[in-house]
Amino acid sequence: MRRATRPDAPSGQVRIIGGALRNSRLEVPALAGLRPTPERVRETVFNWLAPLITGARCLDVCAGTGALGIEALSRGAVSVKFVERDAQVARALGSNLVRLKTSGGTVDPISAQDYLRGAAQPFDVVFLDPPFALDLWSALAQQLEVGGWLAPAALIYVESPRAAVPVLPARWQVHREATAGAVRYALYRRVLTDG
Numbered sequence: 001m002r003r004a005t006r007p008d009a010p011s012g013q014v015r016i017i018g019g020a021l022r023n024s025r026l027e028v029p030a031l032a033g034l035r036p037t038p039e040r041v042r043e044t045v046f047n048w049l050a051p052l053i054t055g056a057r058c059l060d061v062c063a064g065t066g067a068l069g070i071e072a073l074s075r076g077a078v079s080v081k082f083v084e085r086d087a088q089v090a091r092a093l094g095s096n097l098v099r100l101k102t103s104g105g106t107v108d109p110i111s112a113q114d115y116l117r118g119a120a121q122p123f124d125v126v127f128l129d130p131p132f133a134l135d136l137w138s139a140l141a142q143q144l145e146v147g148g149w150l151a152p153a154a155l156i157y158v159e160s161p162r163a164a165v166p167v168l169p170a171r172w173q174v175h176r177e178a179t180a181g182a183v184r185y186a187l188y189r190r191v192l193t194d195g
Contacts, residue, residue: 014067017043019074026096028065029088036067037129037159041180045157046071048176048187049125052155053077056124059149061112061140066093068127068157069105077125079104085111112140120148129159137166145169145190154190159183 013025014036028036037045045068046053054076060069061083069080082105084090090109097105108115112130126144130136137160144150155175160166162184177186 014065015039016067016071016074018046018071019076021070021074021100021102024074024100026065026067026070027092029092031086031089036065037185038180041159041178041183041185042067042071044178045185045187046075049155049157050075053125057122057151058125058127059083059123060127061115061144062128062130062136063093063107064089064129066096066105066107068129070096070100070102072125072127073102073105077104079106081123082107083112083115084109112136113143116140116143116147116149122151122154123149124151124154126150126154126156128156132161138168141166141168141172145171150190152190152192156188156190157185158188159185 012028014028016022016024017039053072056077058069058072058077058080060066060080063069063082063084066082069082073080082093084093087109090107094107128140130140156172162179162182171190172188173191175187175189
């Protein structure tokens, strides 16, 4: 979930674009700076993930509306843990999961940093899209890498400003990447051998 720097970011609804929940709408709280990953970016990302998302255990860090994680559930992920520090946004996300009658999605209303200090479980796919203004990519990536949160061949989606590519762990190798306006989005594959 990207939190734009614009104070007038739109609220309303977000559409799920594929899978069992295709065309379902997520209610988005009217909060300044809260904006989901755009549909065309999600479409590209889930085309990249298509062969691997079925049965995957996913973590949506800084989940916001949960558009990425709910898209994963819609397309066959077995579970998604949504981590969102803003209580109002977390409640709205939980309400959307209930309304859509999804199974496998759980919400933790806690900051990503605090969540990643807890007892780890490995995830197959991680969505890392923190609020741009907070510059948390490198710190959260390091917690994910050293804390036991990533399966051996995990895939990590990272959305960041185009002009400021974050420093990420050496084991994370770019699998696919693209840009949309001022945003860079990339899918990294975690590798266990160097070189």
